Amino acid sequence: xxxxxxxxxxxxxxxxxxxxxxxxxxxxxxxxxxxxxxxxxxxxxxxxxxxxxxxxxxxxxxxxxxxxxxxxxxxxxxxxxxxxxxxxxxxxxxxxxxxxxxxxxxxxxxxxxxxxxxxxxxxxxxxxxxxxxxxxxxxxxxxxxxxxxxxxxxxxxxxxxxxxxxxxxxxxxxxxxxxxxxxxxxxxxxxxxxxxxxxxxxxxxxxxxxxxxxxxxxxxxxxxxxxxxxxxxxxxxxxxxxxxxxxxxxxxxxxxxxxxxxxxxxxxxxxxxxxxxxxxxxxxxxxxxxxxxxxxxxxxxxxx
Amino acid sequence: xxxxxxxxxxxxxxxxxxxxxxxxxxxxxxxxxxxxxxxxxxxxxxxxxxxxxxxxxxxxxxxxxxxxxxxxxxxxxxxxxxxxxxxxxxxxxxxxxxxxxxxxxxxxxxxxxxxxxxxxxxxxxxxxxxxxxxxxxxxxxxxxxxxxxxxxxxxxxxxxxxxxxxxxxxxxxxxxxxxxxxxxxxxxxxxxxxxxxxxxxxxxxxxxxxxxxxxxxxxxxxxxxxxxxxxxxxxxxxxxxxxxxxxxxxxxxxxxxxxxxxxxxxxxxxxxxxxxxxxxxxxxxxxxxxxxxxxxxxxxxxxxxxxxxxxxxxxxxxxxxxxxxxxxxxxxxxxxxxxxxxxxxxxxxxxxxxxxxxxxxxxxxxxxxxxxxxxxxxxxxxxxxxxxxxxxxxxxxxxxxxxxxxxxxxxxxxxxxxxxxxxxxxxxxxxxxxxxxxxxxxxxxxxxxxxxxxxxxxxxxxxxxxxxxxxxxxxxxxxxxxxxxxxxxxxxxxxxxxxxxxxxxxxxxxxxxxxxxxxxxxxxxxxxxxxxxxxxxxxxxxxxxxxxxxxxxxxxxxxxxxxxxxxxxxxxxxxxxxxxxxxxxxxxxxxxxxxxxxxxxxxxxxxxxxxxxxxxxxxxxxxxx
Numbered sequence: 001x002x003x004x005x006x007x008x009x010x011x012x013x014x015x016x017x018x019x020x021x022x023x024x025x026x027x028x029x030x031x032x033x034x035x036x037x038x039x040x041x042x043x044x045x046x047x048x049x050x051x052x053x054x055x056x057x058x059x060x061x062x063x064x065x066x067x068x069x070x071x072x073x074x075x076x077x078x079x080x081x082x083x084x085x086x087x088x089x090x091x092x093x094x095x096x097x098x099x100x101x102x103x104x105x106x107x108x109x110x111x112x113x114x115x116x117x118x119x120x121x122x123x124x125x126x127x128x129x130x131x132x133x134x135x136x137x138x139x140x141x142x143x144x145x146x147x148x149x150x151x152x153x154x155x156x157x158x159x160x161x162x163x164x165x166x167x168x169x170x171x172x173x174x175x176x177x178x179x180x181x182x183x184x185x186x187x188x189x190x191x192x193x194x195x196x197x198x199x200x201x202x203x204x205x206x207x208x209x210x211x212x213x214x215x216x217x218x219x220x221x222x223x224x225x226x227x228x229x230x231x232x233x234x235x236x237x238x239x240x241x242x243x244x245x246x247x248x249x250x251x252x253x254x255x256x257x258x259x260x261x262x263x264x265x266x267x268x269x270x271x272x273x274x275x276x277x278x279x280x281x282x283x284x285x286x287x288x289x290x291x292x293x294x295x296x297x298x299x300x301x302x303x304x
Numbered sequence: 305x306x307x308x309x310x311x312x313x314x315x316x317x318x319x320x321x322x323x324x325x326x327x328x329x330x331x332x333x334x335x336x337x338x339x340x341x342x343x344x345x346x347x348x349x350x351x352x353x354x355x356x357x358x359x360x361x362x363x364x365x366x367x368x369x370x371x372x373x374x375x376x377x378x379x380x381x382x383x384x385x386x387x388x389x390x391x392x393x394x395x396x397x398x399x400x401x402x403x404x405x406x407x408x409x410x411x412x413x414x415x416x417x418x419x420x421x422x423x424x425x426x427x428x429x430x431x432x433x434x435x436x437x438x439x440x441x442x443x444x445x446x447x448x449x450x451x452x453x454x455x456x457x458x459x460x461x462x463x464x465x466x467x468x469x470x471x472x473x474x475x476x477x478x479x480x481x482x483x484x485x486x487x488x489x490x491x492x493x494x495x496x497x498x499x500x501x502x503x504x505x506x507x508x509x510x511x512x513x514x515x516x517x518x519x520x521x522x523x524x525x526x527x528x529x530x531x532x533x534x535x536x537x538x539x540x541x542x543x544x545x546x547x548x549x550x551x552x553x554x555x556x557x558x559x560x561x562x563x564x565x566x567x568x569x570x571x572x573x574x575x576x577x578x579x580x581x582x583x584x585x586x587x588x589x590x591x592x593x594x595x596x597x598x599x600x601x602x603x604x605x606x607x608x609x610x611x612x613x614x615x616x617x618x619x620x621x622x623x624x625x626x627x628x629x630x631x632x633x634x635x636x637x638x639x640x641x642x643x644x645x646x647x648x649x650x651x652x653x654x655x656x657x658x659x660x661x662x663x664x665x666x667x668x669x670x671x672x673x674x675x676x677x678x679x680x681x682x683x684x685x686x687x688x689x690x691x692x693x694x695x696x697x698x699x700x701x702x703x704x705x706x707x708x709x710x711x712x713x714x715x716x717x718x719x720x721x722x723x724x725x726x727x728x729x730x731x732x733x734x735x736x737x738x739x740x741x742x743x744x745x746x747x748x749x750x751x752x753x754x755x756x757x758x759x760x761x762x763x764x765x766x767x768x769x770x771x772x773x774x775x776x777x778x779x780x781x782x783x784x785x786x787x788x789x790x791x792x793x794x795x796x797x798x799x800x801x802x803x804x805x806x807x808x809x810x811x812x813x814x815x816x817x818x819x820x821x822x823x824x825x826x827x828x829x830x831x832x833x834x835x836x837x838x839x840x841x842x843x844x845x846x847x848x849x850x851x852x853x854x855x856x857x858x859x860x861x862x863x864x865x866x867x868x869x870x871x872x873x874x875x876x877x878x879x880x881x882x883x884x885x886x887x888x889x890x891x892x893x894x895x896x897x898x899x900x901x902x903x904x905x906x907x908x909x910x911x912x913x914x915x916x917x918x919x920x921x922x923x924x925x926x927x928x929x
Contacts, residue, residue, distance in 0.1 A: 081771070084807050123809075135802075135810040137848055169804035170789035171811045226326065235326065235348060239846040240802070240811045242788040 049303030050076055051087050051167065054275030056283035056299075060255060061291035067094035067101035068253050068296040069109040073117070077124065086124055087167040088116055089298045091180045092147075093253040095227065096158035104151045104158025108228050111150035112164055112175075115143040120168070137238045140166055140175035144228070144236040151229030159229040163195060163251055167300075172249075173240045178227045180296075181257050184241075185248040189266040196237060198226035216258075248275075249300040252282070255293035259286045275299040318343060318361065325401055328359055328410065335479075342479070344413060346851075347398075356413035356852060357398060358478075364405045372405070379407045385457070393445040393475050414478060415471045415854070415889055419464035423526060429549045432556060435526045436582055441475040442467065442519055443579035450512040450575060458510050462518035463500045464525055471854065471890045499532030503566060513568035516578060520563025520571075527552055527560065555585050609894045612910060612922040613649025615642070620898070621914025623662040624704075624862070627907035631686070632922075633672055634914055635661025641674060641682070642920070643689060646907045649922060653689030657682055664704040664744070664903075666712070668726060673712055675701025681714055681722075683729065693729040697722060699740065703754075704783075708747040709766075713754075715741025721754055723768060733768035743793075744783040744823075751805065753791055755780025761793060761801075763808055772808030776801065781821035782833075787845070794820035794833055800843065812848035816841060823863040823903070827885065832871060834860025840873050840881070842888060852888035856881060863903040867925060872911055874900025880913055880923070894923060 051074050059066040071090040076083070090112055094105030119139045134142075147162055161178025174182055179199040184192045196202070201215040210218060228234060248269050257265070265282060272278035278299045286295040318341075322330040328345040335342045343359045362379065366372040383400040386409075390396075399410035419438065423430065442462070449457040461479060468476045502509075502517035521532045528548040545557050559581050565571045572578040618638035625634035627646060635641045637660035643652040659677030666673045672686050681695040699717030706713045711732065712724045717740040723732045739758025746753045751771060752764040757779040763771040777797035784793040789805040796819030802811045817837035825832045830851060831843045836859045842851040857877030864873035871885040876899035882891040896915035904913040909925040 082807075133810050135812045137812040168809060169807035171804045173811060237847075240790075240848075241846055242790070 050074060051085060051303070052275045052301040053087075053089070054277065054279035054299045054301075056279035056295070056297045058255075058283045058287060058291065058295045060294050061287055063292075063294060065102060066294045067105055068092065068255070068294040069094070069105040070296050070298060071109050071113045072298055073113075075124075084124070084169060085167060086120070087300065088113065088120075088164065089167075089249070089251055089300060090162065090164040091251045091253055091296050091298060092163075092228075093161040093178065093180050093255075093294070093296070094158060095160065095224070096155075096229075100155060100158035101160075103155040104160040104229055107150040107154045108147035108160040108162055112143040112147040112162060115146045116140065116164070116166065120166075124168075136166055136168065136171070136173040137240060140164060140173050141236055141238045144175045144177060144234070144238075148228045148234050155229065159224075159227040161224070161253070162228055165249060165251055165300075167243055170243055171240055172243050173238065176237045176239075177234060178224055180251070180253045183250040183252075183262070183265070184244045185250060185266055185269060186244065187246045189270050191250075191262045191266050193262075194239070194241070198237075199224050244302060246304045247302055248278075249302075250282075250297065251300075252297040253294060255291075255295035256282055256286050256297050258293065259289040259291075269299060275301045323348070324359065324408065325403070328357060330359070331356075334358065345410075347410075355850070356415075358395070358411040358413045360409045360411065360479075362407045362409070364402075364407060376402050376407060379409075383409055389449075389452070389457075391445055391448045393441065393477055394448075395476055395478065414468050414476045415887075416468045416476065418478070419467045419469065419522075419526065422469065423464055423529070429529055429551070430526050432527070432553060433586070435523060436556070436586055438467070438475060438526070439519065439523050440579055440582050442477075442522070443575040443582065445475070445477060446512075446515050446519065446575035447579070450515070456512060458512065459515050460501075460505075460510065460518075462515055463522055467522070472857075502568070504568060509568075511568075512574065513571055516563050516571050516575065517568075519575075519578070520560050523560045524564065527556070553585075559585060609892055609923055612924055614922070615644065615649065615651065615920045617642070617914075617918045617920065619660070620916040620918055621920055622901045622916060623914070624664040624903040625905040625912045625914065625920070626665045626667055627905050627912065628667040628686070630907070632905065632907065632912050633665040633667065633674075633686075634912075634920060635663060635665065635674055635676070636914070636918075637661070638918075639676070639678075641665065641672070641684070641689070643672075643686070644920075646910055646912065646922065655682070655684050655689040655691070659700065662702050663714075666705045666707045668707045671726075673705045673707065675703060675705065675714055675716070677701070679716070679718075681705065681712070681724065695722070695724050695729050695731065702742040704744040706745045706747050713745040713747055713752050715743060715745060715754055715756070717742070719756065721745060721752065721762065721764065721768070723752070723766075735762070735764055735768040735770070737762060739779070742781050746784045746786055746791075748786055748805065753784040753786065753805075755782060755784060755793055755795075757781065759795060759797070761791070761803070761808075763791075763805070774801070774803055774808050774810075778819060779821075783823040785824050785826060787826045790845070792824045792826065792831055794822055794824065794835070796821065796836075798835075800824065800831070800833060800841075802845070802848065814841075814843050814848050814850070821861055825864050825866060827866045830885070832864045832866070832873075832885065834862060834864060834873055834875070836861070838875070838877075840864055840871070840883065840888070842885070854881070854883055854888040854890070858899070861901045865904050865906060867906040867911075870925065872904040872906070872913075874902060874904065874913060874915070876901065878915070878917070880904065880911070880921075894921075896921065 053072050053074055055070055069092045074087040076085045090109050092105040092109045094101035161180045163176045163180040163182050165182055166173045174194055176195040179197040182194045184194055201218045205215045268281045269278045272281055279297050282297050283295050318330045327349050329348055331344045333341055333343050341361045345357050345359045347355050347357050364372050364375050366375055387397040395411040395414055401408050466479045468478050470476050500518045500521040505514050525532055528545045545552050563571055617636040620637045623635050625632050630646055632644050632646050639657050641655045641661055657676040657678055661676050663675035670686050672684050675681050677700040679697050683692045697716035697718045701716045703715035710726050712726050714722050719740055720734040720736045722734045737756045739756035741756045743755035755761045759776040759778050761774040761780055765771050776795035779796045782794040784791050791803040791805050794800045798816050798819045800814040816835045818835055820835035822834040829845050831845055834840050838856050838858055840854045844851055856875035859876040862874045864871050866885050869885055871883045874880050878896050879893045881893045897917035898915055900915045902914050904911050911923045914920045
């Protein structure tokens, strides 16, 4: 251990030590040994493995058009000194019927992606200028607001859910409104729901008026109390947490999670050979369960 | 495809986690009666300054829709009336609304304890001077209500359970009489209030004299310990306090008796008159020096904390102590580093440096490491206090050393971060920055993090090379801390920053009223810190939202620590505070004679802290209620 650190602690920086002239003679001091040299490199703490991303979407078996929209981008800059992953993944589930619903989710996802990428990509590729940056939570919240504004301006009458996950460095920031979901999945298959459903049944369940079993089959399962484009002011949920190491993220609309249980989702993601295969299997499972609604899912696999 | 419904009716009892009106997040029910429930809730309306509020839920019992409407109209008129009241002892009304059969009134949340609860916890009788002080405060607020224009307001609800002492020891009237808006006018029905109300109230008399009687009954209860509602006893006005509590002054008993006279014309004719009688009794002409003295109104808490031992140094103690294997080490501006046995308070040794010591000592094996104003890092034997070696920098060392991976990392006013071999004291590298370093380094498995007075935060590798650098708008004296790859620190620019450890990008920031030099403490997904605005803040790490704030009397420059659910933090107002770390409620506070700038240390069940009153204190961890 000591050798390892001695190597790491080689004196490589430009400024040389100036031995102090202020030493007193009555107390022992150790002279500073300057100019110690080392050839030790900065530890390469991770290899440039990418997030592996899969996406699936289906109109379902009972609808004639798809009101869901998805967005995914993954990038990584690897240089001598940086190895920084960057990813943005969004699921939007439109509402308002026919043209309105499709348009709402589309303009919302475009506005959100546009806002976040415009704010984050230039500093990601340019010199890191930390002090000029806006915190990620603010960027994601502003992205939700611009999606909301976009629906009001360009898809009036429609509404949409929106669940966006930004991955950068070791942190992820989630901005969420409505009843689409983001899950974090441990390598063991343990699922953790990261978002809150802003839906009537969830609220009734929280109030103790119905049980979770009743919630699953409640006729008003689709009624939202918070969504984009619908209210004058919106209040998005914006939270951050560490990126799960070696695990998976699953972002999906209620067309998936309403029909396939958390345990089934976990089992399918774990057993699939790739994130893309997992997404495909999940969509098929929702259709096999009747496919009453549009189905959308993004699966993101973290490198080991 | 979905539809949207904004008008969701609310259940009878709101459960924890319910969002009311899409704005108030219910945390807990505080009190409950058949007609109303009071909840503690968080106001989600503003993204960064979420405050706790009290939400009172009233149930409209009417079945007829016209009566319901009438009740709601009455509720709204009363809510509007309450909203016009401005008095420090009356909680502000923030909002009101009706959802179906339920009407809600949102008040500012009062952190504190009711007089009923204080009475329940006190042994023996409450001291006369404390009860008088409270009674004078109550006279003042009653006088304000009774002289309200255009119409007097009668509280009708005065009893120990409805009077709170807030965290500053100020009296607050709670559970404002709005409960009556959904009740019929027969006042005798008032739940839980019998015994505190005068005989004529049963006949429907409602005037200022009712509140005077209730104040008398409240004082009677506080001084005698006998609950006026107890049916086995005589009515409160026929019970003599002195027979129960022989120590009561006859003059004070006379004042209480006069307030409790059967006939309203025999009582004090105004709250003002009663206040004058109380002031005359204690020999003061006005109450101004009385009310803000909150030291005196927490008699139970304040006397309950007695130091296990103290030690007086020759100069101020500004720095934080370190505990290790039963011994506490701390520095003082009298240029000494002290070592004491924590249990016995016995001085084991003291070591003299050439300058004041504010640096928190680090202990590794048998060595104690600390910086001094004399520009040096000193390393001395933990057993004997004898010098092992020193290391020179080019400026005073106010930063504290961080020992990791066989090395010590420390900052100095020479603006450099120094990495020193822990065994021989050999300097391995130093990295110069653009400002003095008073922040203490934090070392992870591959990075060294430290702030400086130029507002920079550096992330260095183990060769002293810069991995990334972040610039805040003002100095970073706060020491960084790392949790889940998130770097947390405060700046004098009034923000708390959360940066990604790997990239240095901002994940979130949190705005405070003023800057901070305090170091964040992390527990249970929450971050805690003090600030120059005098507040101790609790923030959610995931949402960056304020969970609670506690206001001390002056700047908070030290940092909080948490031990057994208790949060301990000193303030420049001289107090060490112990708060509930989940809610920010005050458990106790302990007074020192000068500002506290250090962070407390804990060993076993002993809290250790120094003050600029030159004293070092060992205090017991009090069992939390």
